[in-house]
Amino acid sequence: MDKPKVVLGVSGGIAAYKACELLRRLTESGHDVRVVPTESSLHFVGAATWSALSGHPVSTEVWKDVHEVPHVRIGQGADLVVVAPATADMLAKAAHGLADDLLTNTLLTARCPVVLAPAMHTEMWEHPATQENVATLRRRGTVVIEPAVGRLTGVDTGKGRLPDPGEIFEVCRRVLARGPVEPDLAGRHVVISAGGTREPLDPVRYLGNRSSGKQGYALARTAVARGARVTLVEANTGLPDPAGADVLHAGTAVQLREAVLKAAADADVVVMAAAVADFRPAEYATGKIKKKDGQEPAPITLVRNPDILAEVAGERARPEQIVVGFAAETDNVLANGREKLRRKGCDLLVVNEVGERRTFGSEENEAVVLAADGGETQVPYGPKEALADTVWDLVSSRLG
Numbered sequence: 333m334d335k336p337k338v339v340l341g342v343s344g345g346i347a348a349y350k351a352c353e354l355l356r357r358l359t360e361s362g363h364d365v366r367v368v369p370t371e372s373s374l375h376f377v378g379a380a381t382w383s384a385l386s387g388h389p390v391s392t393e394v395w396k397d398v399h400e401v402p403h404v405r406i407g408q409g410a411d412l413v414v415v416a417p418a419t420a421d422m423l424a425k426a427a428h429g430l431a432d433d434l435l436t437n438t439l440l441t442a443r444c445p446v447v448l449a450p451a452m453h454t455e456m457w458e459h460p461a462t463q464e465n466v467a468t469l470r471r472r473g474t475v476v477i478e479p480a481v482g483r484l485t486g487v488d489t490g491k492g493r494l495p496d497p498g499e500i501f502e503v504c505r506r507v508l509a510r511g512p513v514e515p516d517l518a519g520r521h522v523v524i525s526a527g528g529t530r531e532p533l534d535p536v537r538y539l540g541n542r543s544s545g546k547q548g549y550a551l552a553r554t555a556v557a558r559g560a561r562v563t564l565v566e567a568n569t570g571l572p573d574p575a576g577a578d579v580l581h582a583g584t585a586v587q588l589r590e591a592v593l594k595a596a597a598d599a600d601v602v603v604m605a606a607a608v609a610d611f612r613p614a615e616y617a618t619g620k621i622k623k624k625d626g627q628e629p630a631p632i633t634l635v636r637n638p639d640i641l642a643e644v645a646g647e648r649a650r651p652e653q654i655v656v657g658f659a660a661e662t663d664n665v666l667a668n669g670r671e672k673l674r675r676k677g678c679d680l681l682v683v684n685e686v687g688e689r690r691t692f693g694s695e696e697n698e699a700v701v702l703a704a705d706g707g708e709t710q711v712p713y714g715p716k717e718a719l720a721d722t723v724w725d726l727v728s729s730r731l732g
């Protein structure tokens with residue numbers, strides 16, 4: 333079989349050197365990669381590097397090898413175009429259809445999926461011009477992955493950093509695996525909660541649960557590959573941020589509620605995959621609770637936490653918003669699931685059986701997705717990303 337053909341566009345950002353690692357990952361995993369740098373990017377990484385690492389000639393302009401019409405052929409023949417880093421300038425050109433060099437011509441002729449990984453200073457990223465260009469590109473079906481937060485050029489830090497090349501590679505792998513289809517969540521904002529809340533008793537102790545957050549992260553990664561703008565609200569997972577998602581951190585149920593409701597205000601889809609504690613200690617001891625000789629421990633009084641899923645589903649920020657819940661059950665799994673779906677008022681409920689060695693922390697999952705319209709989809713035991721993709725298939729068919 334022919335190797336999948338990938339065009340790696342590199343534009344003139346300080347992070348261009350990271351594209352060498354992305355190129356390596358792509359070639360070593362069996363892709364035929366053609367690098368198309370911009371003229372500016374050659375200030376950062378030279379053409380010789382791209383040519384030697386890719387095994388292909390490298391050009392920035394349309395006037396070389398004209399008999400082969402490279403300005404058309406390279407894009408037409410690609411299975412995937414990924415631009416990393418994508419400068420503010422490149423986003424503007426792509427959004428407006430400019431074609432003044434080989435890479436911008438390639439973006440116009442490609443009919444395959446396109447992934448752009450922007451990287452720039454926070455001010456450039458947040459500028460309304462850039463944000464509008466990104467929104468335009470997403471609406472048209474381009475997968476634009478959110479930049480990471482961290483150290484930028486020089487001493488400053490903020491949002492605008494190119495995600496880790498390994499993470500960009502994973503996005504490319506998932507997009508390629510989906511084949512030449514339109515990203516069905518393009519232009520959609522999805523909010524996903526993941527992990528487990530911790531309800532503090534004193535400065536060193538908490539009531540928590542066994543949720544690892546892996547299912548929520550799988551949902552976030554697959555949603556990015558399907559073109560969504562993703563806000564991931566995580567609680568106590570300790571997992572590395574998935575490339576392309578905006579990650580917010582919460583500790584307790586009350587904090588998670590606040591973050592989810594805020595993010596949900598303009599969301600098309602809210603998926604509550606986090607395990608939110610139903611109760612929290614009524615009292616928080618500001619000093620560590622000590623054991624006292626000859627005394628029984630004081631009982632812990634609990635109070636109810638807010639029911640975030642019921643609140644999001646009951647008071648939808650937008651009438652057409654789709655709300656997905658998760659139910660972890662240890663017994664009477666389906667009957668409890670159906671009851672919970674009705675009680676919470678969500679559109680879909682992913683029901684899985686949990687136990688000490690099942691689901692929590694594992695890489696695999698098995699579930700039934702119940703729908704408010706009566707549908708029932710069995711998802712066999714397999715990777716959490718496969719379950720995530722089934723959830724997105726069901727969501728996508730319900731989005732207007």
Ligand SMILES: Cc1cc2nc3c(=O)[nH]c(=O)nc-3n(C[C@H](O)[C@H](O)[C@H](O)COP(=O)(O)O)c2cc1C
Pocket residue numbers: 342343344345346347370371372373418419420421422451452453456485
């Ligand atoms: C040292 C240096 C670092 C730069 N880093 C970035 C960057 O990370 N992101 C960005 O959008 N522009 C960056 N620029 C500005 C771009 O290089 C400039 O907008 C250029 O016109 C982009 O051209 P291109 O999009 O054709 O590659 C940088 C410029 C310099 C001199």
